Amino acid sequence: MHYRLLGHSGLEVSEIGLGSWLTYSGGVEAQVARDCVFRALDCGINFIDTANVYGQGAAESLLGEVLAEVPRDSYVLATKLYFPMSDTDRGLSRQQVLKQIDASLARLKTDYVDLYQCHRYDEDTPLEETMQALGEVVASGKARAIGFSEWSPAQISAALALDDAPRFTSSQPQYSMLWRAPEREVMPLCQANGIGQVVWSPLAQGVLTGKYRPGQAPPDDSRAANPAMNQFMGRLRQETLLEAVQALRGIADAAGLSMAQLALAWVLRQENVSSAIIGASRPDQVSDNARAAGVTLGADLLDAVDQCLAEVAHQEP
Ligand SMILES: NC(=O)c1ccc[n+]([C@@H]2O[C@H](COP(=O)([O-])OP(=O)(O)OC[C@H]3O[C@@H](n4cnc5c(N)ncnc54)[C@H](OP(=O)(O)O)[C@@H]3O)[C@@H](O)[C@H]2O)c1
Numbered sequence: 001m002h003y004r005l006l007g008h009s010g011l012e013v014s015e016i017g018l019g020s021w022l023t024y025s026g027g028v029e030a031q032v033a034r035d036c037v038f039r040a041l042d043c044g045i046n047f048i049d050t051a052n053v054y055g056q057g058a059a060e061s062l063l064g065e066v067l068a069e070v071p072r073d074s075y076v077l078a079t080k081l082y083f084p085m086s087d088t089d090r091g092l093s094r095q096q097v098l099k100q101i102d103a104s105l106a107r108l109k110t111d112y113v114d115l116y117q118c119h120r121y122d123e124d125t126p127l128e129e130t131m132q133a134l135g136e137v138v139a140s141g142k143a144r145a146i147g148f149s150e151w152s153p154a155q156i157s158a159a160l161a162l163d164d165a166p167r168f169t170s171s172q173p174q175y176s177m178l179w180r181a182p183e184r185e186v187m188p189l190c191q192a193n194g195i196g197q198v199v200w201s202p203l204a205q206g207v208l209t210g211k212y213r214p215g216q217a218p219p220d221d222s223r224a225a226n227p228a229m230n231q232f233m234g235r236l237r238q239e240t241l242l243e244a245v246q247a248l249r250g251i252a253d254a255a256g257l258s259m260a261q262l263a264l265a266w267v268l269r270q271e272n273v274s275s276a277i278i279g280a281s282r283p284d285q286v287s288d289n290a291r292a293a294g295v296t297l298g299a300d301l302l303d304a305v306d307q308c309l310a311e312v313a314h315q316e317p
Helices: 023-029 030-042 058-067 092-107 127-139 153-161 185-193 202-210 239-246 248-255 261-267 283-290 299-309
Strands: 004-006 010-013 016-018 048-049 076-081 115-118 142-150 168-171 196-200 272-280
Touching: 004 058, 004 272, 010 016, 010 272, 016 030, 016 239, 016 283, 023 030, 023 058, 023 142, 030 283, 048 196, 048 272, 058 076, 058 115, 058 272, 076 092, 076 153, 092 115, 092 127, 115 127, 115 168, 115 202, 115 299, 127 142, 127 261, 142 153, 153 185, 202 239, 239 248, 248 261, 248 299, 261 299, 272 283
Parallel strands: 016 048, 016 272, 048 076, 076 115, 115 142, 142 168, 168 196, 196 272
Antiparallel strands: 004 010
8 A cells, every 4th residue: 555645634644545425324234344444454545534424423333333443543534524414413513513523433432533524615604613613623632634525716715814723634525537627726726735635436436447338237236226325326327428438448458457446546646636535345346446556657548548538527616
């Protein structure tokens, strides 16, 4: 495994991280989830991402059980808040920040998270209030660093401009060969301000592994075939997109990489990307993906990827 610094946080995270969104919130059996987490740790993956809302606490609870078996300083744990946890619990008010961190820590069976992230921007709470509350969480030792997910450049800049506010050190955007929007503004802004990217769905929910063949039903054991996990795949199932992705197979073969490794090495070519957060529904996927760490891709290969995906890659913020 290879490791990178997460912005100016001082945290060292594995280039491949393990997420727990649809998978370990209930989509995958608990024993398999557990096996995936241990496989990840065996592969040197130390960065583990979750959120309070994944399965309404279920993913945090599963990780809490599993990670209790290994030393706390052997992994870097990230969670998030913002999305509704009940009819009245949502958002980034001071009251919610202080309440949700304690609930997350209880489920995760730990005294602190390494990274506490705002899952989205809260239009209903003054930014100053959120930042002050995050500062309290850090000062109390309940989080070592703070981050945001899917904030706009204007929202990021507003947080950076506040006096006496704690500094964000991570950003969690969607980023993949098929979703390039963060390249334009978010990455340069973050790079200039000591904020690293921990990117989500780097495999486009599995589509970039090439297992979805145009004109064919999705494999029975895939996310697309699973009603509990396929509801966010939308445009990723379009035939033209699946055809374009198949053209990447020759590029991966020629480079001696699996298609998953090619997709992960592609996001890691950006120095501002600290970790690519994968999902995994089986331990062998973790091993396959972990081998993308340390792979460098040449300029000709990158050009060939761009040509294959020119019509289907989303570029706009
Ligand atoms: N901040 C946010 O708003 C946000 C949003 C979404 C996700 N996230 C984070 O990002 C993490 C990753 O998201 P994701 O699960 O969509 O990531 P992904 O890595 O793009 O997709 C993961 C899925 O692809 C398939 N897969 C993975 N490796 C494979 C391989 N080597 N060969 C074949 N299939 C493979 C598996 O699905 P099947 O085997 O079931 O097909 C797996 O569950 C989440 O767990 C979460 O922590 C954050």
